[in-house]
Amino acid sequence: MPYFCDQFSFTYRLMPQSIHFIAIGGSVMHNLAISLQQAGHTVTGSDDVIYEPSHTRLSQHQLLPTELGWFPDRIQAGLDAVIVGMHARPDNPELLRAQELKLPIFSLPAYIYQHSQQKQRIVIAGSHGKTTITAMLMHVLTFHNRAFDYLVGTTLDGYESTVRLSAQAPLIVIEGDAYASSPLDPTPKFLNYQPHIALISGIAWDHVSIYPTWDRYVDQFEELAEAMPKAGILIFDEDDNMLDIIGQKERTDITKLPYQPHPSKIIDGQTYLLPRRGDKIPVPVFGEHNMKNIAAAMTVCDRIGITEEQFYAAIPTFKAVPHRLEQVIERNGKRLFRDFAYAPAKVEATTAAVRAQFPGNSVVAVAELHAVNLIPAFLEEYRQTMDKANQAAVFINVAGFSADERALVNIDAVRTTFGRPDLTVLTDAEALRQYLLDKRDKATIFLLMSSGSFGDLNFTELVDALL
Structure with missing residues (x-):
């Protein structure tokens, strides 16, 4: 898949772009479209079906296509970028037209990477806990007024969008899933982001329709670990046997940080964290898997300059992700x-x-x-x-x-x-x-x-x- 040259990220900061979305109705796609429009870019899009809440949100921002379907005549030579979602097929008429015109075509993760080349990229991957860990990081950073961009898989309380891209933020927190990147790029999304910090929360066979065997599923995470850049940081669940294998890959040029569930105690139906120093701290989530999520988020925070004390000050007001316990x-x-x-x-x-x-x-x-x-x-x-x-x-x-x-x-x-x-x-x-x-x-x-x-x-x- 073609991409922009390195100048794209610089250009993004200086002048508006003309960007077209193929399959704009996707849950993350429509959020990215709105974010780019709010940043001053000219955004258009099309889709053959758009469900709620995408339909209402696109309409509120005047981005809802006037009619459903694919219209190759909307793909003009002047477009600066075409972003294609997974709902589109490889033979999509608009995609074929963009290829014919040799326009820069991006999957969503490839576009996010291009925009964030000058940022510290933190990617949260794994079979479970991705959204919660990402949300915890976002909450702690917001609590302490840190500037950051993000991409998360679901709408969170206190955040209007699931995507934020800016020119100023020095880092971006990305929930990286194992679904294919685009109709033209079958690699998992998380492999596109090239993280400086990668966290793998746990591996249990999932997405069986894409990865019909356990081995094929695990291979994707091994590729993520092996593709870490020099001086990268790989964080993983020490109790997960598969992650222990991945974490012990012979890469002396990266830092490997295992974590275990945060010590905790349940008193009358309330879970409390037990820090090394000080009083117990009430938290709004419970279960060993959530104590692992907290430990994972703390480990990331430590690497980006958030102290334990700052983390503990923020976490009691964290709101559990909707529909996650x-x-x-x-x-x-x-x-x-x-x-x-x-x-x-x-x-x-x-x-x-x-x-x-x-x-x-x-x-x-x-x-x-x-x-x-x-x-x-x-x-x-x-x-x-x-x-x-x-x-x-x-x-x-x-x-x-x-x-x-x-x-x-x-x-x-x-x-x-x-x-x-x-x-x-x-x-x-x-x-x-x-x-x-x-x-x-x-x-x-x-x-x-x-x-x-x-x-x-x-x-x-x-x-x-x-x-």
Whole structure:
């Protein structure tokens, strides 16, 4: 994929650019488009489908395409950059026209890298914890009025956008995922950023639709570790066996920093950090995985001039990332939590965290599995992941499956694989609703884990009925 010469970053600071987005409706793409417009650039874009909240936000900034579809005549020779999102295909008419005109074409991560060549780049990668660690870093930097740019995968409280690019900020914090960079660049996004500081939070097989084997998935993180620039810093979870191997790569020219869960204590349902000096510190997150996230963020902060004391001053006011072990409501002695957990390691960590935080409560846990999770080799990874719950269920929204996807649904196999004979397997939203209502007199904690919507379950109505 062609890129700008090094002069691009310098030019970005001096004069407005004309930039066109192919697939502008993407969750990060539309945020980048708005950010660039606010920086004074002329931004246009197109897409064949745009969902909320992208539709409303693009409309508010007068960036919503006048009609949906691809229009190669919009690609003119005067464009300074074309940014192409993953929703586009390699044969996209606008992309083909840009190639014909030999315009500078970027994937989103390649564009972010070009803009941040003169900044210190901090990339948070891994199978879990990426968003939370990135959000913690952003919160601490904001708390102490440090100038920084960022790219994070979801909207956070207190931040209007998921992307900020500026000419002045000396560093950028990037959540780096393992999805392909663009239709023309199949490498993981995090390999484009060339980080000065790379943090790998943990490796557990994920994105099985892209990486059909464990080895192929792990290879991507090994490439990230091996591609670290000289004098780079690699931070990794010391308890993760795979990361220990990556962290011990024969690279004497980089600094390797392992971390362990931050010492903590649970008192009456509240988690406190136990610093080396001083009093215990209350934090709004809990679970061993979050204590690892805190330790990871602290390790990064130490390398960019944020002291332990400064970190501890900021972290009590950190707001948990939406849908990351988020307490939706507490009422009448009962609690409802939602979590983005969908991969096996996430389901296990979240269920264990709730059990440890509320040991005397009866926990009902529900995990939604998508079609890709039901591939037999991957399904096996879920074994015993929900053992810490008193009662457990798996929800599979069969109504949203294609015929081929429905062929993967084997309820007996799901129950056997999870290793719980009492596991309930539900295949429609109404059955899920009734299952939860049947538990309301006995359960005190409801934990709902999904990257989806549980078949568009009406949560407002559910909460009122349950609690």
